[in-house]
Amino acid sequence: MGELAQLKTAAAALEAQRGNLGDEVVDAGLRPLLERIAALESPMPEERKQVTTLFADLVGFTTMSEQMDAEDVRAVLDSYFALWTASIEHHGGTVEKFIGDAVMAVFGMKQASEDDPERAILAALDMVTSLADLNEILATEQRPPLAMRVGINTGEVVVGAVGDRRQEEWVAVGDPINVAARLQTAAPVNGILIAHSTFRHVRGVFDVQEVPPLELKGKAAATRAYVVERAKPRAFRVPARGVEGVETHMVGRAAELKRMEDAFLNAADGEPGMVTIVGDAGMGKSRLFEEFAAWLDLLPDRIAYIKGRAGQGTVQDAFSLIRDTIAFRFDILDTDPPSVVRDKLSSGVGDSTAELIDVEAGGKPFALIGHLLGFDLGSDALPADIEAQATHELGTAAFIDWVRGLAAVDPVIFVLDDIHWADDSSLDLAARLVTEPDLSRVLVVCGARPALYTRRPGWQAGERRHHRIDLAPLSNRDSRSLVAEILQMVPDVPEDLRDTIVAAAEGNPFHVEELVKMLIEDGVIVKGSDVWEVAQDRLATVRVPATLVGVLQARIDALTPDQKSVLHRAAVIGR
Known part of the structure; x- marks a missing residue:
């Protein structure tokens, strides 16, 4: 129903x-x-949206089904579709249709997210795994194993209702869907093949191998594609930014960097503190963190540098940010068995804080911390009779004592990015690190979008040791300097090209980078080994890069219907 x-x-x-x-x-x-x-x-208005489309198909199922009873074929298909549907919906996708033994799913059709391409690939990886599980069941029934292929593409489609279909039955139509279907047929057996249009959104998130350009039916130009091998462990993912082959100096953020440096020097001198860098997506928080880390590397003294990043969808997952931070610190992988996790935590945390805790009642400090943060340590890691509230309190105390032990040797810096997506438990624990008695030489540096203050309007308000640094858009002068930095291999950057990029980016450094990437892909900027050239005859109106569309769509889809209606009208009117 x-x-x-x-x-x-x-x-x-x-x-x-x-x-x-x-x-x-x-x-x-x-x-x-x-x-x-x-x-x-009410009829759903058609809407152009950037979505990520997934096509998956069984390999050789037609031949196999000819040797099976019709009811058995239906039972196998039902099992396979149920597993795949669960994987797709778990990662936020919508099953658009089943076609024979194939499935088409769309991510971002009903509710756009910035990470729709990543979600689609994670769903595909789950689908491959679930098919392997199904094959084990088929083996017990003496049936041959199933294999599959997956193709994924990202692009702009028209989303709406067909005929008398209503909003609960949305469909997507457009060439990107056809490309996803073609990629599926070209994918290796039990493999996932993604287009470059998808890859550009997930650089640094997955291990991939580029394949030779594909000649796809109906496409005049060859299509760049990549085989996805596996997801990088969540705590170790670093989405790639910048323009390939170009190293640039940071532009327009010297004052903000100086405030971060001063905050560290104060912390190293015994005055703990917290800095929250606030800016919209692309304003330069990550680059500021990189420059700060580079400055720290040049200091003569040792520093305990601990970093983590919150992810979308983790706000309800208690201690997820701190858990990923500790996982990165101690090289704990998602696939590590409990015994390995215990060894890594025990080696990293040690028993240095044992004298501060009633070990007989509470267990080892590493086990208390691991249990608090949600690591799977096995059923015997803690005493069976310890109460949940006591475990939470002792785990928190053990974590703070561990940080206190680090700070007694070297200054400690926690760098926590994207905390607007962080869970409240992690935020509360991070805040305690700068207010706990006898805990000095600690600096917590956070990166956040303004949305953090919608969810937690009182974040560190009135706290003497907290410093908020807001990143404003770059001035036109700084934006022109950034364009010159990125296009340093162009001997003489045409003024109209520079002004076009500056005007379109509106002071957002990431937008500047993505606009240059798009101009390279469109053939306006031609990269050479030593010198880049500009094909001015190809410089037309600048479109919005696909990497920015997802961010914009996610914000638009979060609006109420009335707000979206106003926005649609305003888009027609223009500035």
Whole structure:
């Protein structure tokens, strides 16, 4: 039963209780149901959206099905579709259709996320794994194993309803979908093949191998593609930024960097502190962190430098940010068995804080920290009779004592990026590191978008040791300097090219980089081994790079219907 049918059934059942419940109660209950029904029954306007499309198909299933009873074929397909649907929906995708023994899924169709391409690839990896699990079951039934191919592409499509289909049955139409289907047929057996349009969004997140350019049916130009081998461990992912082959100096952030340096010098002198760098996506938080780390490397003294990054979808996962931070620190992989995790934590944390904790009652410090952060240490890591509240308190104390032990030897810096996505438990624990008694020589540096203050408006408000640094857009002068830095291999950058990039980027450093990348891909800027050239005859209006569309769409999809309606009208009117 679809959502619309369920809502109508619920509304009818509530209406039937009017005599028992009274008009006031029934009307209050019906109001949201009827509003949702009206929204679903109203025609959905067509909308252009950037989505990531996944096509998956079984290999050799037609031949295999000819040797099986029809009911057995249906049972196998049902099992396979159920596993794949679970993988797709778990990662936020929508199953658009089943075609024979193939499935098409779309990510970003109903609700866009910045990481839709990443979600699609993670779903595909899960699908490959789940098919291997299904093959084990088929083996017990003496049936041949199944194999599959997956193709993934990212691009702009038209999303809307076809005929009388309503909002609960959205469809996507466009050439990027055809490309995903073609990639699926070209993928290796049990392999995942992604287009360059998808790869550009996930550089540094997956281990991939580029394949020779593909001649796909219906495409005039060859298509660049990559085979996905595996996901990098979450704590070790570093999305790639910048323009390949170019090293640039940081532009327009010297004052902000100086404030970070001063905060560290104060912490090293015994005055702990916290710095929160606040800026919209692309404003230069990550680059500022890189320059700060480079400055620290040149200092003569040793420093305990501990870094982590929150990820989308982890805000409800208690201690997920601190867990990933510790995983990176001690080289703990997602695939490590409990015994290996215990060894790495024990070696990294040690027993130096044992005298501060009732070990007999609470267990070893590394086990308390591991349990607090959600690592799988096995069932015997802690005493069986310890209460949950006591475990939480002792784990928190053990973590703080571990940091205190580090700070007694060397200054400690925690660099926590993207904390607007971080869970509250991690944020609370990070804040305690600069307010705990007898805990000095600690600096916590955080990167966040302004959305952090929507969720936690009082973040460190009034805290004497906290410093907020807001990253404003670059001035036109700094933006022109950044363009010159990136295009340093162009002997004489045309003024109209420079001004076009500066105007389109609107002071956002990441936008400048992505616009230059797009101009390279479009053949406007031609890279040579020593010198780059500009084909000015190809310089037309600058379109929005695909890498920025996802960020913009995620913000738009978060708006209410009325707000989106206003935005659509404003887009037509222009500035």
